[in-house]
Amino acid sequence: MQYQGTLAKMETEFATPIQYYLVFETSFINVNQLIGKRIALAFEGYQCLNCKKHKKIYRQGFCYDCFYSSPAVGDWIMRPELSTAHLGIADRDLDYETRVQVQPHVVYLALSSEVKVGVTRKSQIPTRWIDQGAWQAISVVEVPNRYLAGITEVALKNHFTDKTNWRKMLQHDVLERDLAAERLRVYDWLPDEVKPYFNPSLVEHYTMDYPVTQRPVKVTGLNLDKTPEYSGTLVGIQGQYLIFDDGTVFNVRGFEGYIVRLSIV
Incomplete structure (x- = not known):
């Protein structure tokens, strides 16, 4: 059986275990059903997720021109504290930025390798945590816009990491931490304008399965630019990573905009 299409991050369903789907233009695959099967990946070309042109991908599934023009990849995406739509100030497109930035956002703590602080739109819970491969996650504070979430994350980065060690995550090298207890520690570290939003009794604690x-002993990332063809037996999925029996892992989200042929061999 063979599928072909442009990679975008896998769609997920919160279940036991998490369900994963690769969605192409004319077909989709429940990737969980491929576990235990040998599959082959072949790189066929590029297609920008924004303009749909067959141009080389620059970053995040976008070609160079779209990466520097589309409001979907403004600096405020990675650095929420730079958000300005709540002030009526545009970065690239005020209508788009208002829709995305001026809505409820959650600052959270997640456990994937160690305790990590992060920001997501409330509507993206628990998808954001699944995409990161977190084992557990808990909401810290809910605020009405992305800017307030961003300055909260900046303050809490003095006490928690904001990065996931993806190798340790995939090897299940995880520190033991009580996220509920960690959450109760943060009040004094919050910016003054955020403290009124803190609810000490809020319990929004997720556990992901x-x-x-099979866990990799040694992790090797598959890079389609360097290795355009690869085959192996799929033994697991976590975050946006496919895990193979030889220790190779493939970050689907890292190769958004790449056209691939996927074969079950």
Whole structure:
């Protein structure tokens, strides 16, 4: 059986275990059903997720021109504290930025390798945590816009990391931490304008169960630019990573905009 299409991050369903789907233009695959099967990946070309042109991908599934023009990849995406739509100030497109920035956002703590602080739109819970491969996650504070979430994240980065060690995450090298207890520590560290939004009794604690049958001892990332063809037996999925029996892992989200042929061999 063979599929072909442009990669975008896998769609997910919060279940036990998490369900994963690769969605192409004319077909989709429940990737969980491929675990235990040998599959082959072949790189066929590029297609920008924004303009749909067959141009080389620059970053995040976008070609160079779209990366520097589309409001969907403004600096405020990675640095929420730079958000200005709540002030009526545009970065690239005020209508788009208002829709995305001026809505409820959550600052959270997640446990994937160690305790990590992050920001997401409330509507993206628990998808954001699944995409990061977190084992557990808990909301810290809910605020009405992305800017307030951003300055909260900046303050809490003095006490928690804001990065996931993806190798440790995939190897299940995880520190033991009580996220509920960690959450109760943060009040004094919050910016003054955010403290009124803190609810000490809020309990929004998720635990994720990933479909993994074998953990890699040594992790090797698959880079389609350097290795355009690869085959291996799929043994698990966590975050946006496909895990293979030889220790190779493939970050689907890292290769958004790449056209691939996927074969079950």
